Amino acid sequence: MIPQPTNGELQILRILWKQGPSTVRQINEVLNQEREVGYTTTLKLMQIMHDKGQLSRTKSGKTHIYTALLTEQDTQKQLVDKLKDSLFQGSALKLVMQALGDKSTSADELKQIRDYLDELSDESEND
Amino acid sequence: MIPQPTNGELQILRILWKQGPSTVRQINEVLNQEREVGYTTTLKLMQIMHDKGQLSRTKSGKTHIYTALLTEQDTQKQLVDKLKDSLFQGSALKLVMQALGDKSTSADELKQIRDYLDELSDESEND
């Protein structure tokens, strides 16, 4: 059971997924584009994430380079499943309808979803 | 800006959505079907939710009857949007694909989604 990443942890994971392995300074700089965070705050959080096994790190000179051990996919799945179970009675259908329901989804995206549904149907035919 | 309900708050909201207005005792009984919780724990949480404006209450004899002020729909939307923005770069498409991607969705559900997509397309044509 991997415990769910906290909000702060997710923020850091997002940056690592996007940029790849990074130093505390690099992460902190990106973070500060969104909100003001002290350097040692970011450091501490990344140390905790390392303790928790969410990040690995290697030493390069005197600095540590951190790498995400959780994949974006797995984390997405974990959180989508949780939301599905806790608010949509486990129904992917309900969740999807809610996600699409606000009409902000473009026609192009809708088409892509349709194509994806076709793929899924094809696969199940071949079971 | 309605702050996001916490986990404990969501648990109570779910029961209220399902059962309608309820007393603390009623909520606590349902809660205890899932996990052991003291009565005053549930009471306190519902009092806090009342303070926060998530629940209203009316007095009936010596007991309070609580009602959810947040709707299930609004809360679903709030949490889906948050997940979409924070983990899927704001893309409903990506979120939907992740939600459907684990192959646990039945053919019937897939069909329902397809029908729903048709509805959405029809609507946009009429804009």
Added chain:
DNA sequence: TTGCAATTACGAATCCTTTCGTATATAATT
């Protein structure tokens, strides 16, 4: 090698959620 700048380590403070014990209030029952 000595000192400087950057980095890490450590510990504490703060904030929020969750939990529950105890006290108080209220209504029904005897």
Added chain:
DNA sequence: AATTATATACGAAAGGATTCGTAATTGCAA
């Protein structure tokens, strides 16, 4: 009216996340 059962109110403790100040360490540069 006194007793009992049930409900609410209050306050504190425990646990976790977040924040950051300060100390210790490290590598480089003068």
